[in-house]
Amino acid sequence: MDIAVTAKLVRGWVEEAGQLLRESLSNTSIVVEEKSHPSDLVTEMDRFIEAFYVEKIRKEFPTHQIIGEEGSYGEVDNMDGYVWIIDPIDGTLNYVKQKRNFCSMIALYKDGVGIFSFINDVINEDIYYAIKGKGAYCNDKQLENVTTYPLGKGLVALNTKMVMLKPTLSKKIIQEALGVRLIGSAGLEMVQVITNRVSAYVTTPLNFWDVAPGIMIASELGLKCSRTDNSPIKMLEKNPIVIANENTHQDIINIMKKTSNIDV
Ligand code: 2AM
Ligand code: CA
Ligand code: CA
Ligand code: CA
Numbered sequence: 001m002d003i004a005v006t007a008k009l010v011r012g013w014v015e016e017a018g019q020l021l022r023e024s025l026s027n028t029s030i031v032v033e034e035k036s037h038p039s040d041l042v043t044e045m046d047r048f049i050e051a052f053y054v055e056k057i058r059k060e061f062p063t064h065q066i067i068g069e070e071g072s073y074g075e076v077d078n079m080d081g082y083v084w085i086i087d088p089i090d091g092t093l094n095y096v097k098q099k100r101n102f103c104s105m106i107a108l109y110k111d112g113v114g115i116f117s118f119i120n121d122v123i124n125e126d127i128y129y130a131i132k133g134k135g136a137y138c139n140d141k142q143l144e145n146v147t148t149y150p151l152g153k154g155l156v157a158l159n160t161k162m163v164m165l166k167p168t169l170s171k172k173i174i175q176e177a178l179g180v181r182l183i184g185s186a187g188l189e190m191v192q193v194i195t196n197r198v199s200a201y202v203t204t205p206l207n208f209w210d211v212a213p214g215i216m217i218a219s220e221l222g223l224k225c226s227r228t229d230n231s232p233i234k235m236l237e238k239n240p241i242v243i244a245n246e247n248t249h250q251d252i253i254n255i256m257k258k259t260s261n262i263d264v
Contacts, residue, residue: 154199
C-alpha cells in the first residue's frame with residue numbers, strides 16, 4: 001500500500017462525509033434513537049456515515065478488518081494486519097442538541113501501529129490528520145510539536161463521567177490547573193490538546209474508536225498518551241486516558257497516584 005496515496009484518498013472520503021453531515025443539519029426529520037441511556041444517542045446519520053466509509057473501504061481494500069462504533073461488521077478481536085477504526089459522529093448528543101461540537105473520525109492501523117488518522121471538525125471545516133512519520137496537520141498547515149509545561153500553566157479538559165464519578169480527583173486536577181473545559185466530543189477534546197488550546201484531556205473509560213484516531217495524531221506531535229494508571233493504552237479495549245504534554249501528564253499521574261483510593 002502507498003500510504004501517501006491512500007491517505008489522500010481517505011481525506012477525500014472524510015471531506016465528503018463532512019459535507020453530508022453539514023447538509024444533514026437542515027434536515028428536520030433525522031431519526032434519533034436512545035441506546036443505553038437518554039444521553040447515549042444514535043441517529044440515522046451515524047449509521048449512514050459509517051456505512052459510507054465501510055462501502056469505500058470494502059471496495060478498495062476488501063481484506064482489511066473494520067471496527068465501527070455502529071458496526072455490524074463482525075467482532076474484530078485482534079489488530080493483525082490492516083484495521084480501520086471508524087467513529088462516524090463523535091459527539092452525537094452535540095450533533096442532535098447543538099448542531100455543532102461534533103466530529104467524524106477514521107484511522108488506519110497496521111499490526112497495532114497507527115498509519116494515518118483523520119478527525120474532521122465538521123462545522124469549522126477543519127480536518128486534523130497525521131501520517132506516521134510525516135507529522136500532523138490541520139488542513140494543509142503542519143502542526144507544531146507541543147511544548148512541555150506543568151499542569152499549573154494550562155487548562156484541562158475532562159469528560160462528564162470523570163466529573164460525575166471521580167469528583168474529588170477531578171477537583172484536585174482542576175484546582176491545580178488554570179481551569180477546566182468540557183466539550184462532549186472526545187475527538188474534539190483531543191484536538192484541543194493537539195493544538196495546545198488545553199494542556200490535557202483526562203477521561204473515564206472510553207471505547208477504542210473514541211481515542212484511537214486522536215492518539216495517533218497526538219503521538220506524532222510528541223504528546224504523552226497513557227491509561228490513567230500510566231500504563232500503555234490497550235488496543236480494542238476501553239481505556240481511561242490521560243493525554244497531555246509530558247510535564248502536565250506527569251503532574252496528573254502524580255495526582256492520580258495520591259488519590260487512587262478516593263472516589264471508588
Ligand atoms: P459518541 O458521541 O461517539 O458516542 C461525550 O459523551 C464523549 O463520550 C463523546 O466522545 C461520546 O462519543 C463518548 N461516549 C462514549 N460512550 C458514551 C455513552 N455511553 N454515552 C454518551 N457518550 C459516550
Ligand atoms: Ca455513541
Ligand atoms: Ca465517540
Ligand atoms: Ca460515535
